[in-house]
Amino acid sequence: MANRKRTTLGVVHVNATPPGWDKGAAGIRAIHKAQGWSDIGYNEIINPDGRPEMGRGKMAIGAYVAGFNSIAYGLSMVGGINAAGRPDFNTIKDAQLAMLEKRMHELTVDFPEIEWCGHRDLSPDKNGNGVIEPFEHMKACPTFDVIPWAAERGLPVADIKGTCKPIVLEPESAPVLEGPDTRTAYLQRLLTRGGYVLGPIDGIAGNKTCAAVKAFQLASGLDQTGDFDAPTVARLRLIFETKAAA
Structure with missing residues (x-):
């Protein structure tokens, strides 16, 4: 070895x-x-x-x-x-x-x-x-x-930020997230990769996010619930996670 x-x-x-x-x-x-x-x-x-x-x-x-x-x-x-x-x-x-x-x-x-x-x-x-x-x-x-x-305990640690530290999505353009749902922030980011306009990526599913979700659902042939439901999340991840990894 x-x-x-x-x-x-x-x-x-x-x-x-x-x-x-x-x-x-x-x-x-x-x-x-x-x-x-x-x-x-x-x-x-x-x-x-x-x-x-x-x-x-x-x-x-x-x-x-x-x-x-x-x-x-x-x-x-x-x-x-x-x-x-x-x-x-x-x-x-x-x-x-x-x-x-x-x-x-x-x-x-x-x-x-x-x-x-x-x-x-x-x-x-x-x-x-x-x-x-x-x-x-x-x-x-x-x-x-x-x-x-x-x-x-005084040990040297890797410089990897986890949820034990404040979450900053985009310095100077987005708020620090300590309470809002980081899952929602991630799904908002996937929507923006598809060109959907929803305002700041802030982890809060407000009116603009719901409107963007409905637009994506309409384009994808899904029920227009405005929610990040299971079919919507699956479709978002299938399309935009793959593109991001390419």
């Missing part, structure tokens, strides 16, 4: 195992290899009792976040989902969090360029506003906001 030449990013994960699962790195390795991977994806794991255990290896290029693996160290805690199969921070033990903080400090000494974040912080910024918002998360991993958590 190839080794990293630099380590500038530390990524915190959970491995989405249910309560009571405690088979260590060997168990996770078996799961990953059954999925066709060459080895366990994470560089290191932290077991439910707080015991750290090496995974793929300290300098190995892991497999946990596509596009970042060559510069990142992957540190994963066992757990992350509850008995119902839903992401749940309460499945993470205090001993794990204590060890997580300890290992992050130690790895920061080992890798002086490292900056920390959570897996979901590396999700794509779909609406291009410079903020990674909950509706953009590829997954819930690691079920909590690592960046402010790490910063409070």
Whole structure:
């Protein structure tokens, strides 16, 4: 396996195992290899009792976040989902969090360029506003906001804006959003990509936004409800997300 030449990013994960699962790195390795991977994806794991255990290896290029693996160290805690199969921070033990903080400090000494974040912080910024918002998360991993958590503990953190900070859609032309619905702001932006005029992108579905939605619905052969209903959202995303990615 190839080794990293630099380590500038530390990524915190959970491995989405249910309560009571405690088979260590060997168990996770078996799961990953059954999925066709060459080895366990994470560089290191932290077991439910707080015991750290090496995974793929300290300098190995892991497999946990596509596009970042060559510069990142992957540190994963066992757990992350509850008995119902839903992401749940309460499945993470205090001993794990204590060890997580300890290992992050130690790895920061080992890798002086490292900056920390959570897996979901590396999700794509779909609406291009410079903020990674909950509706953009590829997954819930690691079920909590690592960046402010790490910063409070004196650790260096990645310069990634999440919902823990004020949301500014377009500096000097749009308001700071702290309360309005960021999902609505994203859908407003999709409408503007199609040339629909609706006023400021502000996360509020006012009269101008409703009129623009109705115009889009008319052009798309949809019921003219004026709402961001499921058929409208699906059509918006199909047309304008694809164009934006092209």
